[in-house]
Amino acid sequence: MVFRKLPGVSASGMGLRLSQKFMFLLFLSGLVTLCFGALFFLPDSVRLKRIFLSKTEIQPVTVGSGSENDVREHLKRPKDQGMTSAKGEAGIKLKSQSRKPPVSYEATEVRLAGGKAQEDLNLSRSKTESASEKVTSSNHGANSDTFSYKKFRRCLFKPPLGRDSGRPADPQTNERREKVKEMMKFAWDNYKRYAWGKNELRPLTRNGHIGNMFGGLRGASVVDSLDTLYIMGLMDEYNDAKEWVKTSLDLNSNGEASLFEVNIRYVGGLLSAYYLTGEELFKNKAVELGEKLLPAFNTPTGIPRGVINLGSGTSWSWGWASAGSSILAEFGTLHLEFVHLTELSSNPVYTEKVMNIRKLLNKIEKPHGLYPNFLSPVSGNWVQHHVSIGGLGDSFYEYLIKSYLMSDKTDDDAKKMYYTALEAIEANLVQKSPGGLTYMAEWRGGILDHKMGHLACFSGGMIGIGADDGAAEKRQHYLDLAAEITHTCHESYTRSATKLGPEAFRFDSGAEATATRLSDRYYILRPEVIESYMYMWRLTHDPKYREWGWEAVEALEQHCRVESGFSGIRDVYTTSVSHDNMQQSFFLSETLKYLYLLFSDDDLLSLEDWVFNTEAHPLPIIRNSCLQDDATQEKTVSE
Numbered sequence: 001m002v003f004r005k006l007p008g009v010s011a012s013g014m015g016l017r018l019s020q021k022f023m024f025l026l027f028l029s030g031l032v033t034l035c036f037g038a039l040f041f042l043p044d045s046v047r048l049k050r051i052f053l054s055k056t057e058i059q060p061v062t063v064g065s066g067s068e069n070d071v072r073e074h075l076k077r078p079k080d081q082g083m084t085s086a087k088g089e090a091g092i093k094l095k096s097q098s099r100k101p102p103v104s105y106e107a108t109e110v111r112l113a114g115g116k117a118q119e120d121l122n123l124s125r126s127k128t129e130s131a132s133e134k135v136t137s138s139n140h141g142a143n144s145d146t147f148s149y150k151k152f153r154r155c156l157f158k159p160p161l162g163r164d165s166g167r168p169a170d171p172q173t174n175e176r177r178e179k180v181k182e183m184m185k186f187a188w189d190n191y192k193r194y195a196w197g198k199n200e201l202r203p204l205t206r207n208g209h210i211g212n213m214f215g216g217l218r219g220a221s222v223v224d225s226l227d228t229l230y231i232m233g234l235m236d237e238y239n240d241a242k243e244w245v246k247t248s249l250d251l252n253s254n255g256e257a258s259l260f261e262v263n264i265r266y267v268g269g270l271l272s273a274y275y276l277t278g279e280e281l282f283k284n285k286a287v288e289l290g291e292k293l294l295p296a297f298n299t300p301t302g303i304p305r306g307v308i309n310l311g312s313g314t315s316w317s318w319g320w321a322s323a324g325s326s327i328l329a330e331f332g333t334l335h336l337e338f339v340h341l342t343e344l345s346s347n348p349v350y351t352e353k354v355m356n357i358r359k360l361l362n363k364i365e366k367p368h369g370l371y372p373n374f375l376s377p378v379s380g381n382w383v384q385h386h387v388s389i390g391g392l393g394d395s396f397y398e399y400l401i402k403s404y405l406m407s408d409k410t411d412d413d414a415k416k417m418y419y420t421a422l423e424a425i426e427a428n429l430v431q432k433s434p435g436g437l438t439y440m441a442e443w444r445g446g447i448l449d450h451k452m453g454h455l456a457c458f459s460g461g462m463i464g465i466g467a468d469d470g471a472a473e474k475r476q477h478y479l480d481l482a483a484e485i486t487h488t489c490h491e492s493y494t495r496s497a498t499k500l501g502p503e504a505f506r507f508d509s510g511a512e513a514t515a516t517r518l519s520d521r522y523y524i525l526r527p528e529v530i531e532s533y534m535y536m537w538r539l540t541h542d543p544k545y546r547e548w549g550w551e552a553v554e555a556l557e558q559h560c561r562v563e564s565g566f567s568g569i570r571d572v573y574t575t576s577v578s579h580d581n582m583q584q585s586f587f588l589s590e591t592l593k594y595l596y597l598l599f600s601d602d603d604l605l606s607l608e609d610w611v612f613n614t615e616a617h618p619l620p621i622i623r624n625s626c627l628q629d630d631a632t633q634e635k636t637v638s639e
């Protein structure tokens, strides 16, 4: 029809002049090139890509959600298309996976040294520390012939619980600490009453929530709470939790789990429980679970995929992640736990897996020195240039500095990568608002998004704990930066009606540390701001951090405590709150633990001996020179 209206063009188009034909063909070929080219700029248009690109270039697409807990409800069971099966039992194998073995890596020597034996063993809780040192060979590679719990305890500078379980001398601080303990007991009792064995408590409807992040595993709140209950001296509750792990924590589940979440909550929680109590049960469960996570690493690069079926070993990438990529904050947040799995099992495979990730990240070219959030586990290349210190990136940076600290400051690669990354972050992301607030913006291919997520507020604490090992001329600067960021995050709390902070706050269009979008106004009992208060308190002893922590306690009590537990709220800017009916397991594991530590003496889980994983589970610094020291050995043997 259109052709008919053109002069000199017949219905069939046969009457075109040569120049018109040429112009028409040129136009057509231009259009085709444009459409085809556009496919490459649409990272999530996988259905179209499947038509045009070869199978090996396509990554599995699943319907799903991120590593972030707030969006867990959107997680759906992935379709089986494009699934990869490490054990070859289920799913359609991608060509690329059967073709290439994982990238080989040189045997990695984890150098962990230094330290001194500590004399003062606090065995006051010996009832729970009496676990035997014998493990049978059925214990999934755990080999207690080489790991001695007693020797490990001798290599700590301080007793894990301090002189007096961290009880502060100051009466007001002690009262506040007791209040936090009461909150923990309240949260736990309600979980136990209404949701026992489920993953989390729904405090309004008084039932349990299972969700689909943990692949059929149950009791996330139990495992996440073990160490918190223990350090607070809630021993009846701790013993109930231990008994549940012993009798009911079934690791033979067959569901699809987030590798990241299972690692930080379950593996981390079990490892901490073991190191604090010496109960072999926790060690064996941790190693058994760790083994089930290994198939996720069977990719051409050894970069694990984000989702794994714990039963079959099938793994795939999150459907929402660009072009089948893996997420920096997920594959970059395994190091601490995996090194400890090797430590306890004497099986080098765990450390090898994470050192391979480390090597790849160290080598790969980084835009402006920054680490984008999406990486292809097939090609080992970045997939998109989105950089964030908040969600999707956050704990990767945290684990660099903590890997260094946990290695007794011998892991030089981690140290170098951390400080180099921090310089790039400072040069590209750290901003000052018109009102003088320092914040971390996000970076999208060179364009700044002046938004800071609640998750990014952990960075105050991270920069703080790393300050001392930075270049001499930068130490004070890092401490100041840590304090400024923590201050900004506190402002995001004080500027709300509830005195709790939103999920994300902005610094544009006149906003200063406030959420501008309705969808960013919620608070789901997250710990990051309080986490930074705790570290900054330990580093500076500035009383304002304890005051800020107390403000948070009051706000939690006023707005999040309901009749049967604690709940997140949908809008921090209104005091007539609407609750989200979810008591997140990280509230018990992190938020309440950090508050308790904030009001305790510094020798309760001293930072000289412990690093906290990203779920606040304490893991000990590994002092190889002490652990391998003959004198320590003899002492142990002669006992």
Ligand code: DMJ
Residues within 6 Å of the ligand: 068, 069, 395, 455, 526, 527, 528, 586, 590, 614, 615
């Ligand atoms: C926790 O599971 C961990 O802190 C993780 O690193 C980020 N998200 C939650 C808490 O907000």
